Amino acid sequence: MIQPAIRLITMVIFLGYMMIWVMMPTNTFWLHWLPRIHSVTDSTFLGQQGGNIIVYTAPILLIAALACIHLHLESKHSHHSINQSSTFFKKNLMGLWGRPVIVRGLLGIVTWRELLCLFMFVGLLVWSTSAYIHAMFATITTQSASRIKEKVWEVKLDSMALMLGLVGNICLAFLFFPVTRGSPLLRQIGLTSESSIKYHIWVGNITMVFFTAHGLCYIVYWAKTHQISQMLKWEKIGISNVAGEVGLLTGLGIWLTSVPCIRRKNFELFFYTHHLYILFVVFFILHVGFSYCWITLPGYFLFLIDRMLRLLQSQQKVRLVSARVLPCQAVELNFSKTPGLNYNPMSSIFVNVPKISKLQWHPFTITSSSNLEPEKLSVVIKSEGNWSKRLYEELSLPSINHLQVSVEGPYGPATTHFHKYEKLVMFSGGSGITPFISIIRELVHIANDPNTTNKTPQVILVSAFKKSLDLGILDLLLPVSGPNHDISRLRLKIHAYITQESRPSRPMTENQQVYRTVWFKPSALDSPISATLGRNTWLWQGMIIVWFSVISLSIVAVVTQVYIYPIDHNTNRIFSYTIRSILNMLIICMSVAITIIIAFLWNKKKNSTEMKQINVTEEQSPVTSPGMSSWYYNADREIESLPDKSFAGCIKVHGEERPDFKSKQT
The missing domain is CATH 2.40.30.10 (Translation factors)
Structure with a gap:
């Protein structure tokens, strides 16, 4: 009964999360829903970012934690007979979603499940683009343009540039999910990072198309309206243009070296350049501010946890x-x-x-x-x-x-x-x-x-x-x-x-x-190869997600309440967006590192006895070649x-x- 309940709760949370993304391009969301959310969560502890955390970040982290619990319970029942699991598979209609529907073409081998996710994502992008354009262009008239001494097409170009950035943020929010190798979300829906890497490529290409068009539109707009000096501004409050330009150039470097002809001829250049994603994410945060980045970073948080676990395992x-x-x-x-x-x-x-x-x-x-x-x-x-x-x-x-x-x-x-x-x-x-x-x-x-x-x-x-x-x-x-x-x-x-x-x-x-x-x-x-977090690896990973969320938010709230708010009072005049973003990034990274290292060391100590027993057994194995030869080749x-x-x-x-x-x- 526990596993069906977890699946039901997960589905309800996911539908609510997707509803937020569907409603986000509408005036109803910006003029009614978001102000009410901020009025409830806007406090001296987290400020306006509290609303973004609850609406955008918390659902994904909660789904990931529930998925870890579900996978842990599944692993405990893996001892059931093959006959039972086969019967269950035949009766379970979800098994049909894993069957291939496309086996040739540009998409490669695609199952019904993957095709459904692809249609949902493309539909979300199309809907968001059209809704943003309709809402923004509806308020642009000749009179409104003349009041700011600009032409109608220039105002529309400004709105178009903003729209491209907002839709690009949707792609960025989903960019890191497919490349999280130990992702509980992918495992929960029957996918692997190996089979999902093609979706990372597609989402990455779409992301860079939107962000490149976003940057070019603003450059053209500033040039036509004689505001080219905007390219050199790093605002204390609001958008930092210089950080956005550096982030865009970094993304272009990653994008260009990912072209198939370059990747195949010089894979090492592609591989090492891809590690610039760290700079890309950092300057994106500095560009829009950490408060807004809670919208796009839950997938990156899960990737960061997975990357830290992989780093600890690779050091052994x-x-x-x-x-x-x-x-x-x-x-x-x-x-x-x-x-x-x-x-x-x-x-x-x-x-x-x-x-x-x-x-x-x-x-x-x-x-x-x-x-x-x-x-x-x-x-x-x-x-x-x-x-x-x-x-x-x-x-x-x-x-x-x-x-x-x-x-x-x-x-x-x-x-x-x-x-x-x-x-x-x-x-x-x-x-x-x-x-x-x-x-x-x-x-x-x-x-x-x-x-x-x-x-x-x-x-x-x-x-x-x-x-x-x-x-x-x-x-x-x-x-x-x-x-x-x-x-x-x-x-x-x-x-x-x-x-x-x-x-x-x-x-x-x-x-x-x-x-x-x-x-x-x-x-x-x-030492023998072992799971990074021991036998109960999924349970420990769920605990890491929960404790990371609690620790990071607690530290951010304490720092805001004790240090920032008494000096700044949420005016952002002393503690600018840049300073707050850097401070929050350090808190997040430290929270992830501390949580994972504690869990890793705890499990390493717990498994030391088992590893010693295996090493003792292996020391009895021969250390020289016994002269074994192939049954096929030796007459x-x-x-x-x-x-x-x-x-x-x-x-x-x-x-x-x-x-x-x-x-x-x-």
Whole structure:
């Protein structure tokens, strides 16, 4: 009963929040609703910003906190059987919203849920633009323009510039939601930051179009009305033009380096320039004042919390247990993880190797299953770029016995329902097989789980490789070690196509090439991969959101009441908009940092016992390569020593041939 109640409350708050955005361009909001809100909240504690906090910021933070509670309760019920969850999925109409409706075109793969959100957002922009224009132009007449000694078109240009800025603020309010990797809001509606990054791109482009037009219209207006000196003004009260211009130039730098041709040719320029978003946000706040920024910043607050959590996690050095080095220029890294860290198949993780580059972080699909391998996490990396090639060369050295690695994540889909189908047909090319490795390992666990009555689907994997050497990736379908599982229960068939080499029909064990397994020595500074906030990560994240809100607002209220108000009396003559904005930004950042660090250290201390137990277990593992060789490449290895006797019979190799998708034989 608790989860349905949370969903109902969340929906009511969200509808009320969207109603505010719909009513915002109307005279009813500006002339009636907003003055009444300010009359209630305007006090010596928060001033007029109190109304904006209640109307714009509080609903999003409250929804995020409720989403964290809902996700925490869901994780507690994740032990229910697959059969029950599959039945629930079939009966739940919300599952239909996750089905693709567009699979080709500029939008990519779009589900019904994403399409609905897109239509709502575009509709909001269209409505806001038309409503603002109608309300502003209705009061512009020849007589009103003559009173200020301007032409009608000049007054309309001034209003148009203001309108473009107001609509651009709507886009900015939603800009940071898609790039918050650990966002409870995205997870609640079944989205991930990886699948939502395209919406960040679209919203970012629309934002910069509106803000660029906003700035150009004002420049033209000032030039035509002989007020070009306005470009150099930094007002103590109201809008600061210089700050807006600096923010716009910063945004243009980010926008220009995000053009596909520049991003693809020089990704590092795009990546590092994107960190200028900090300056963009700071100067935007200085441009309009912190009191108004509560309208557009709730999404940035959630992003800031997530970024701080990621920063703390990335500072830890994780325990790299072993690596499988394949002749096909691919490696599998096996990390130690805490048993309490669970993730779904097709999740991803960001990896940093300081010995190669201290700044570069690269995302990779997790190939392990948290159920099949409760204490291991694996990723497969194919040597295709400079970073991955250097990693392969480093792991190929015979003298290597330790490698320092940091990670962020894992991040992935909220749920996976691939087990509800009768047959799974998966297509991959080269290293694109990695997401399916995690699915196969998960299905192996389900098929061998005695508590599961659900029948696993028949799995057909069609993979294309350029050369026969690349077939070595198939070695990674099963983990390097662990309990034996009967893979025959999975009903697995693999069709491997070699597209650029002819391969005669020979026994699969004829090739004498082998892969090498490297075992790394443990280090006292390394620790298993764990959730940043422990087992109850969603509950702790909800607590952080609540405590951050309470602490930051309390400090702002105390500073306003004790220090600012007795001197300024809300006149803004002594404490200008700029000073107040800088002071509030410092309070917000300090509140986030203090809250997150306390939660992180508390959970780190709580999990220290569990990590020590894992380290003791790992110290008993071999630290030198045991000479393991591939069951596929080593002809001398007997069939009894294979990971599973029936696994070799699952694979059929097709030489110098491409998959025939029209054929019914597959």
